[in-house]
Amino acid sequence: MVGQVLAAVPATLSVILWIIVLLSACSIAYWTYLVAFVARGYEYPEPEYGPGDVQARFLTVDSEQIVQESVNALPAAITDRHVIAEQPMDIDGATVHVVPESFECAAIRKGRALEWARRHVACEKEYVLFLDEDSLVTGFDGVPDADVVQFRERPRRSGSWLTYLAEVFRLGFQVEQRAFPSLSVPLYAWGGGIAIRAELEGWIGWDRKTMIEDTTFVWSVAADEGVELDFALARATFDTQAPPTIRAMIGQRSRWIAGSQAERGLLSRLYRTLTTVRNLAWAFSPAVPLLTFVPLFVPGTIAFELAFQVLSVAVFAFVIVWSILGVRYYGESPSVGAALLVLTPIVSILHSLGAFAGLVVPPTDFAVTQKVEPELVETTDREVEGD
Template sequence: MTDDGDEDDGRTNPFAADRLLALFFLAVFVAGLVVTLGSPTWLPYRPTLRGFVYLGLWLFVGMYAVATGVWAYEAYLGWAHDSPPLAYGPDDVQVRILTVDAADVVQQTVETLPDELADCHVVAEADIDVDGAAVHVVPDEFSSVASDKGRALEWARRELPCEKEFVLFLDEDTLVPEFEGLPDADIVQFREWPTFTGSYLTYWAEVLRMGYQTEQTGFPALNIPLYAWGGGIAVRKSVEDSVTWNFETLIEDTVFAWQAVRAGAEFEVLDTKFRNQAPPSLRAMFEQRRRWLTGTLRDEAYLSRRFEALMTIRNVAWAFSPLTAFLILFSGAIPTTTPGQVPFRIVAWLMFGFSLIWVWRGWRYYEGPSLRTLPVFLCYPLVVAFHSAGAAWGFLSPPESFQTTAKADEAGRDETSADGDSNPADGER
């Protein structure tokens, strides 16, 4: 693709730039550990190695500064953007809930739907019993370019009758506390509200992620949304039929949004928050982040060149976010005679502290003090490391197929407000 959206079939390896950059910073990090913690006697080039690390970390600082600068600009766009008025009501919407076979989780999702969303369908991979919704099983013989969730979405697009203006797509664990309507846009993104499912570290990582994703409100002002959440997104039926889900990807929701906006669709974000589940374990979170990172890397070629370059920088910065803490450690090993040593130390502390802004934004997103959200301020370097570990894993070992994140059943899921969380349907601003 060129910058104006024209395709370039010669670009067949979207991994290359990302992996080369990631390997370079991995070498910088390993060399930095050797220099900082003490080099072995068989390594006689410590001064040369220190210079390589120093230069490499300055390059990392520059890359990270670009990523955070873009985030700050998007956050400003979101602050300045006013959502358009609602133009369509619940009667104009068909609900489709995607699942493999999690009947208990889906039943809770259906029971939470407002009564006005009466046209409700469950698209499953196995025959399950769900009260209050029509259940449709994707036939084994159905084939498409898309696989896994994308295959189910494509089958439903072709086979489920829909006379409504919009289709509201929900994940099996998405709870909709209220639904007032939709603006006159082609794709309407709702916001996430991850709930506690037993793991404090994954919950705090979601608080951090929600703080970072406040940039999402600025996406309508961009030429393209950088990512989408398929667990709560409404799509105009005519746009779904035009774009289809018939493409191979691990991130079907984001790629669909990219394709639709490139074709002229209008993207909008509402402040309404739907509840969903935080990953129940670190392993589940690592797998989830790994799939997100790998899917984005593989499908960056759907983007224009400038957005592909931006996503490359963002992905590498995400995977190497723990380096911000290492910058402080390394700055203490730099001789005071080194040019730029003082600015480097200042920048190191600034970058280390910047992630606190995302933590603070996430804390605000959850709307006030909470016994569950407050501890994230005390251990946020560890939370940043865990949040990034799955992305780093995606660079080292990309998954070959889609893997559904494990969900807690009704007994293991926290829906109450006992920890101080308020109504997720209320707007953030």
């Protein structure tokens, strides 16, 4: 009996390792398709609505100093400015609204505040521009004519260098966003810089329990048979803070993947499967380069060893590609770019740790990622790569 069990171990291990590397390969193949074919030739649409057609809403708990800096960074032409907070605060240049403790709805955390504002903050503008407390609006000259307009992001270093490099790495992967306007459903959204037509926001709302309220909103629009999703990616890029600590980044990624898995029911069967494959690949991808050493140290463990090694090396090559694209996107210095390339295996593992945790032990609630005071955040005047 023991001999039978031991004999089955290599076969079982071989199957597990092949599943991991094939999941990653499938995810990378789809990413390549999006970047090389769907996004090819995408041109950022020109604004058709000016800053005066926008109402800005900042979401915060109680970060007064951080919000003040973000309000100060708004273009002067955006005059309709609101801060939706959990605690009273004084902000120059914006109206502060405190969400009452008595307010009840299905949404939680940020979604609860968004839903309260939808019901109680009047908007006579064409668009509501949703911003996080640390969103610095840069290069904004208006909104393209679409129902949902995603602005790009550029996190700044606020603490750990490793979390900052992980954000550079992540933004290299996210060049795929250029393909999202061509998809029937954007694969994710970023609520720290997204403009939504006021009429659509009023129709769809935020009253649903979710940990990824921004992505859930666009998925809900796509799932509503009475609404056709008109999505655009804008050229303008807004600055935000990178997670200040590795622990904060892990918690953030855990929430992202757990929320994505929980909300898959809003998607069609095809997109549901696609999202699951991508999430699994993200959670287990750091193991792929390590797996190439298994046949070397334990020969005979994996079926079709040579094919496995070639495929796992090819998968790891894309980890390097995303680092290079991230450095290009940021316009980073050669020294920082070299550091990222050297540390890419470590950075990719840290980037995926939260995804693995969120997949294995999905959180049912989350803590807001704490931001640091403005004077502790690295400032930059780098130009973001247009591609």
